[in-house]
Amino acid sequence: MSDEVLRRGLGLRSVVSTSTGLAFAAIEYLAAASLLAYVSGSLAWVSILVAGGMALLAWGFFSELNGLFPTAAAIRLYMQRSFDDRVALTVTFSYLTTVVLVLAADAYIVGAAFTHVTGLPGWVTGLVIAVLLGVAMAANLRGVQLAARVQDIATLTVVVATIVVAGVALSKHRTPAAIAADAHRHHGAAAFVQAVALGVLLYSAFEWVTTSSEEVRRLRDVPRGMVIALGVLALTCAAVAAAMGRLLSQTELDSAYPQLFLGRHAMGQAGYVLMCGITLVTAINTFNSGFITASRFVYATAREGSLPRGFARLNDNAVPWLPVVVIGGVALAASLLVAVTDGWKVLVATGAALEAGIYAVAAFCVLRLRRRQPDEERPFRVPAARVLGWVGVVVFGLLAAAASVSVDDKTNAVPLLIIVLVAGAAAAYVLVGLPRVRAAEAARRAAQGPRRRRPAPPTVASQEAAPTASKETA
Amino acid sequence: MATREEIREALEDYRERCNGNARLRKMLRSWTRTCDFRVLDADAGDPVAFTVTITNGEITDVSDGPHADPDLVISATSEDMCDMFWGDLNPAAKYLSGEIKVVGSQQDVLRVDAMAAVIWAD
Numbered sequence: 001m002s003d004e005v006l007r008r009g010l011g012l013r014s015v016v017s018t019s020t021g022l023a024f025a026a027i028e029y030l031a032a033a034s035l036l037a038y039v040s041g042s043l044a045w046v047s048i049l050v051a052g053g054m055a056l057l058a059w060g061f062f063s064e065l066n067g068l069f070p071t072a073a074a075i076r077l078y079m080q081r082s083f084d085d086r087v088a089l090t091v092t093f094s095y096l097t098t099v100v101l102v103l104a105a106d107a108y109i110v111g112a113a114f115t116h117v118t119g120l121p122g123w124v125t126g127l128v129i130a131v132l133l134g135v136a137m138a139a140n141l142r143g144v145q146l147a148a149r150v151q152d153i154a155t156l157t158v159v160v161a162t163i164v165v166a167g168v169a170l171s172k173h174r175t176p177a178a179i180a181a182d183a184h185r186h187h188g189a190a191a192f193v194q195a196v197a198l199g200v201l202l203y204s205a206f207e208w209v210t211t212s213s214e215e216v217r218r219l220r221d222v223p224r225g226m227v228i229a230l231g232v233l234a235l236t237c238a239a240v241a242a243a244m245g246r247l248l249s250q251t252e253l254d255s256a257y258p259q260l261f262l263g264r265h266a267m268g269q270a271g272y273v274l275m276c277g278i279t280l281v282t283a284i285n286t287f288n289s290g291f292i293t294a295s296r297f298v299y300a301t302a303r304e305g306s307l308p309r310g311f312a313r314l315n316d317n318a319v320p321w322l323p324v325v326v327i328g329g330v331a332l333a334a335s336l337l338v339a340v341t342d343g344w345k346v347l348v349a350t351g352a353a354l355e356a357g358i359y360a361v362a363a364f365c366v367l368r369l370r371r372r373q374p375d376e377e378r379p380f381r382v383p384a385a386r387v388l389g390w391v392g393v394v395v396f397g398l399l400a401a402a403a404s405v406s407v408d409d410k411t412n413a414v415p416l417l418i419i420v421l422v423a424g425a426a427a428a429y430v431l432v433g434l435p436r437v438r439a440a441e442a443a444r445r446a447a448q449g450p451r452r453r454r455p456a457p458p459t460v461a462s463q464e465a466a467p468t469a470s471k472e473t474a
Numbered sequence: 475m476a477t478r479e480e481i482r483e484a485l486e487d488y489r490e491r492c493n494g495n496a497r498l499r500k501m502l503r504s505w506t507r508t509c510d511f512r513v514l515d516a517d518a519g520d521p522v523a524f525t526v527t528i529t530n531g532e533i534t535d536v537s538d539g540p541h542a543d544p545d546l547v548i549s550a551t552s553e554d555m556c557d558m559f560w561g562d563l564n565p566a567a568k569y570l571s572g573e574i575k576v577v578g579s580q581q582d583v584l585r586v587d588a589m590a591a592v593i594w595a596d
Binding site for chain 1: 477480483484487497500501502505556557560561562564566567569570571572575576577578579580581583584585587588591592
C-alpha cells in the first residue's frame with residue numbers, strides 16, 4: 001500500500017497485466033464472435049468501444065471504492081456497509097458465480113478446441129474438460145501457482161499474439177462467407193444495446209485486481225493500472241471482433257473456437273496452431289487466477305464465520321481444499337452441461353448479465369457510501385457522483401436485463417433463470433443456513449472461554465508501594 | 475489498552491504454540507518471511523511494533539521495533555493484537571470488517587491466518 005515499503009511490492013506493470021489477465025479469458029473470443037450476431041462486422045468495434053466507455057464508468061466506481069477500502073476484503077466491506085449484511089452476502093456469492101462461469105467456459109472451450117483439432121469424436125470433449133479441471137484442481141491443491149512474472153509474460157504473449165493475428169486478418173480482403181453472414185444481421189437500436197451488453201463481458205473481471213491493493217507499492221497504481229488494462233482490452237477485443245467479422249463465416253462464428261478459424265484465415269496453418277497455443281495459455285492463466293481468487297474468497301468468508309467451518313480447513317500445503325474441490329466440481333458440472341447441450345452462448349449471456357448487474361451494484365455502493373460515510377478519505381472520487389452514480393445504476397441495470405433475456409439474437413430467458421436460481425440459492429442460504437452457522441460458531445467460541453492471561457489487578461499493598469518504588473528508582 | 479509487556483507475553487506464547495505445532499510447521503515448511511506487527515493505539519511518542527522472523531515455517535526471532543523492509547505488515551489495536559495472539563478473537567472476521575489491517579501478498583496473508591487457524595483449531 002502507498003505508505004508501506006514492502007520487499008515484494010507489485011508495480012504498475014504487474015497491476016496492468018493482472019487486470020488484463022483476469023479479464024482476458026478464452027471466453028473473450030466467443031463473446032467477440034457472439035457480438036457479431038447483433039451488429040455488422042464493420043461496426044462491431046463501435047459497440048466494443050461503447051462498452052469500453054461503460055467499463056470506464058465502472059472503473060470510476062471501483063476506483064473510488066478501492067481507495068475507500070484498499071484491501072482484499074474490499075468487496076465484502078463496501079457491500080456490507082452499503083446494504084444489510086444478508087443482502088451483501090447474497091450479492092457477493094452471486095458475484096463469485098461469474099468466476100466459476102468463466103472457469104467452466106474456458107474448460108469447455110479448450111476441450112471443444114482439442115476435439116476439433118484432433119478430429120476425435122465429440123464425447124472426448126467431456127473427457128478433456130474433466131482432465132483439464134482435474135489437473136487445475138490438483139495443481140492448486142498442491143499449492144502450485146504461476147509466479148507473478150510468469151503471469152505477466154503469459155498475458156503479454158496472449159495479447160500481442162491476438163493483436164498480431166487480428167492485424168494480419170484486417171489486412172485481408174473480406175471473404176464471401178463473411179459478407180453473406182453480415183447480410184443476415186439485424187441493424188436496429190435494440191440489437192446494438194444487446195451488442196453493448198455482450199461487450200461489457202469483454203472487460204469483466206478487470207476490477208478483481210483491486211483485491212491486490214495490499215501488495216502494490218503505490219495505491220494509485222491500482223486505478224492507473226485498471227484504466228490501462230481497459231485500453232488494452234478495448235484495442236484487442238475491437239481488433240478481434242472486426243477481424244472475425246471480416247473473414248469468418250456464420251458457421252465459424254457459431255463454433256466454440258472461432259479464434260482458431262481466425263488464425264487459419266489470417267496466417268494459414270501457422271496461425272491455426274498459434275491460436276491453439278494461445279487458447280491453452282489463456283485457459284491456464286484463467287485456471288490459475290480463477291481458482292485462487294474464488295477459493296481464497298470462500299476461505300475468508302468461512303473463517304469469518306459466514307460459511308460452514310469445513311470451508312476454512314487447510315491441507316498440508318496451506319490450501320483451503322474444500323473450496324477448491326467445490327469450485328472445481330461446480331465448474332466441471334457447468335462445463336459438462338454446456339458440452340452436452342452445446343449451450344455456450346447461454347453461458348456468455350449469463351456472464352454478461354451478471355457482470356453488468358455487479359457494475360450497477362458498484363454504482364449504487366458509491367452513492368450509498370457517499371451518504372453514509374461522507375467524511376471518509378477518498379484518494380479517488382468519481383466526478384459528479386450523484387449523476388454518474390445513478391447513470392451507472394440505470395444503464396448497467398438495463399444492460400443486465402437486456403443480456404439476461406437474449407441469446408444469439410433471440411429472446412431466451414434461460415440466463416435470467418440461471419441468475420434467479422443462483423441468487424435464490426444464495427439468499428436461501430443467507431436466510432436459513434447462515435443463522436445456524438453463526439450460532440454454532442458463537443457457541444463454539446463461548447465454550448472455549450477466554451484464553452488470555454490478564455495481569456493481576458494491582459493490590460492495595462502494591463499501590464501503596466508504587467510511589468516509594470518510583471522514588472527509589474529516581 | 476494492553477501494554478507492550480502484555481503483547482510481548484502473548485506473542486511469546488504464540489511463538490511457542492506455533493513452533494510446537496508439527497502440522498503447522500509442515501504446512502509452512504518452505505515459507506520464510508519477515509512480518510511486522512504494529513500497534514495502532516500506542517502513545518504517539520512510544521510506537522509499539524514487533525518484528526517476527528519466520529524461517530521455513532518456524533518463528534525464529536521476535537524483536538522489538540518495526541523492520542525497515544518487511545514482507546508483511548499487520549496493524550491492530552493493542553487489545554485486538556493481544557486477543558489475536560491468545561486466540562480469543564477471530565482474526566479473519568476482524569480483517570474482513572477492516573479492524574485489523576494487513577499489507578502484503580494475499581498468499582502471505584493466508585499463511586499468517588493459517589497459523590492462527592491451525593494452532594487454535596478444535
